[in-house]
Amino acid sequence: MSDAYGALRDDVLAANLAIVRAGLVALTFGNVSAVDRDAGVMAIKPSGVAYDELTAEAIVVLELESGATVAGEARPSSDTPTHRVLYRAFPDVGGVVHTHSPYATAWAQACRELPCYGTTHADHFDGPVPVTRRLEPAEIAGDYERRTGEAIVEAFAQLELDPLERPAALVAGHGPFAWGPDVAQAVETAVALEAVAAAAFRTELLRPDAEPIDADLRRRHFRRKHGDAAYYGQAG
Amino acid sequence: MSDAYGALRDDVLAANLAIVRAGLVALTFGNVSAVDRDAGVMAIKPSGVAYDELTAEAIVVLELESGATVAGEARPSSDTPTHRVLYRAFPDVGGVVHTHSPYATAWAQACRELPCYGTTHADHFDGPVPVTRRLEPAEIAGDYERRTGEAIVEAFAQLELDPLERPAALVAGHGPFAWGPDVAQAVETAVALEAVAAAAFRTELLRPDAEPIDADLRRRHFRRKHGDAAYYGQAG
């Protein structure tokens, strides 16, 4: 697109289609957003639109501060307030992915954090992926989607987690949110989350008393891929 | 098609092919029907025909009241009497989908209702998806397929359920039937039912004492998508 938010909307369109190709969504469940911190806006999928009809023009752009729509005709995803809370609370996050991917959703429905049983997990998350508390009736009755985001932020505050070292959360009784420094990395994290959620499910069935990997091994793997001492991938 | 029932048959053909694409059927298991209330007819897949040989002309049209065929050369699906009972008992239903989809069938074979463990479920069903009682030998020996439909209707009556708030049932030892105000929505519900049946299966394996989500949260999600106060999707 060639409008002021063209690149942002193109990125968000591509990311929304990427989560479908990766098998993370069925029907119209799921939505991806990205933020432009300089412009103070975020762009997100419109609500309930079929993925095969999605165009860059249909992507909704709104002000991060006020939530007011600045571009796009459609109603934004009903989960928009959750995304907004995450962008405002986590200043280094550039993209957010919400799916109902099969195994991550099962952990969320079981109201369980996802333990770090292996190095695939440690390559992406420097510890268990946290689960939120269940919302109170008053929170559900009110500004529910905003409260969902606040429950994620609350979990990270209580556990003193760095959102880029633990770039996902499981919303109790609902499903996963994943994020990253940009929207492409948020999509990659959402894909990895589903893979490790499936592996952890099978690990527990094979060994009910399975134990997380040692913190040394976890940290070694996370640091192979993230931070100053990373030696995985090609130098930038 | 351009005959009197052309549009109805086209819709039924498209819906039968959609459940195959969605991975809900293997071999020739499964059938979809739609109703035209004004004309007093329903249209359904012929019995035991391979999906890749199915044409609109092969779709059988029959009178809702008498069951008599009014268009189509083929024998209708052997499950036709079940569909007819549902249309006659549930006046707001416009389409019915029967599959042997993998996870929903497992719940039906376990003779268990499907609990509402998460918001994906609540987006489509305002509570657990009910399971029928097992049929008596006399019912099986007689007009078996009609009795199957009646067992579904009986379950809804006993539990005092609204068929559009709980648009599916699991037939004990058999498999799922799903429906909706029109056949496209019935297909969507059948797809969602399989997804939530799989998620619930995994939820219980991760946490044998898993609990359904709170009624407040369930109702909030169902109402986001259904009824006057819906705010999911684009305004009609």
Place this chain on the structure above:
Amino acid sequence: MSDAYGALRDDVLAANLAIVRAGLVALTFGNVSAVDRDAGVMAIKPSGVAYDELTAEAIVVLELESGATVAGEARPSSDTPTHRVLYRAFPDVGGVVHTHSPYATAWAQACRELPCYGTTHADHFDGPVPVTRRLEPAEIAGDYERRTGEAIVEAFAQLELDPLERPAALVAGHGPFAWGPDVAQAVETAVALEAVAAAAFRTELLRPDAEPIDADLRRRHFRRKHGDAAYYGQAG
């Protein structure tokens, strides 16, 4: 093919490719054969040939009585003696399919017969699918593949089963063999067996004390599709 066994080899080629398309095989595991009773020959896949290199010419034809090859350059499947035993013991069988399909193999490895938990099963098998006893060391050391076939025949004799009412067996510690009056129906049965093996696996995990469906219901479904009173599908 236009040689004396051209139609038979074409059928066997098509059936071998069909089980790959249906997702029943990985690598070169699995083989399908068909018999021509009048000519006294059977045709089977060559041993260890990649499915995407398989041609009708590569299909091996051999005498049912002697096992001697009458057409084809290649060595026949190492499981050929098992197929031969089945054709000779079960005179109404026209095609045999052997796979290592994922769920049916798990039941075979668990040395368990497959219970009839639902109507999908009953549409194809009029009761549980039997499992063989484990072979004795002397049987394994000797003419092992022939003994495998004899163990299937022995199970059917002991349980007094009709091979066309129960058209499959699970070989303990090995995997499934399925068959039918012709090779196309044998393939269909192999596909159905895998589907019901998966559903039964999930049924037991959802309900460890799950019970088979009533014999009345099972028989009703089997008879809908098989025998003189069948009313499923289109009249022949």
Place this chain on the structure above:
Amino acid sequence: MSDAYGALRDDVLAANLAIVRAGLVALTFGNVSAVDRDAGVMAIKPSGVAYDELTAEAIVVLELESGATVAGEARPSSDTPTHRVLYRAFPDVGGVVHTHSPYATAWAQACRELPCYGTTHADHFDGPVPVTRRLEPAEIAGDYERRTGEAIVEAFAQLELDPLERPAALVAGHGPFAWGPDVAQAVETAVALEAVAAAAFRTELLRPDAEPIDADLRRRHFRRKHGDAAYYGQAG
């Protein structure tokens, strides 16, 4: 490619793409290498490169003895030291495959060896697939990837296993490594390992006290396909 290592790099490229097609990898997890014993070099996938951007030129060639790169601009896979240890310790191995394939990884995360529950397993492995011990903190802090390879070699030494009779290992808390006399057979073994890991998982869920197949049957199947008396497949 037409350079000195062209055939080797082409083989390694093809094998890396084959494990993606076989569904063994997600994202950039996984890497395949091959060795040229005469030239004293091994070739391996570059680190963190997307599979759909991989070319033969990007494959890195390095000296088996020193580990020094002799061809290729990119940084080799971070798991390269593990591959090198295996080639140096196991002189008959020609190719090594590392994946995070779903079921094999679950066994590795459960820190369990993979039991031989059936003939599919026995066709490829003449006994259980061993699991390594967990590494000590000092090993993780130091030359971690080399230590991973040494833990595999240590397990084979302690159990007195022949690496070509048991051509894979599960690295505790990490995932599978598979190998073979050449890289194509290493890929085939990695595919088979995932299939038998899935089947064994389901076997245990169906029967918690499942027992491995008898050693006679296991050996018979392994010998059908390997060694002087093999009679599976077409004579070379």
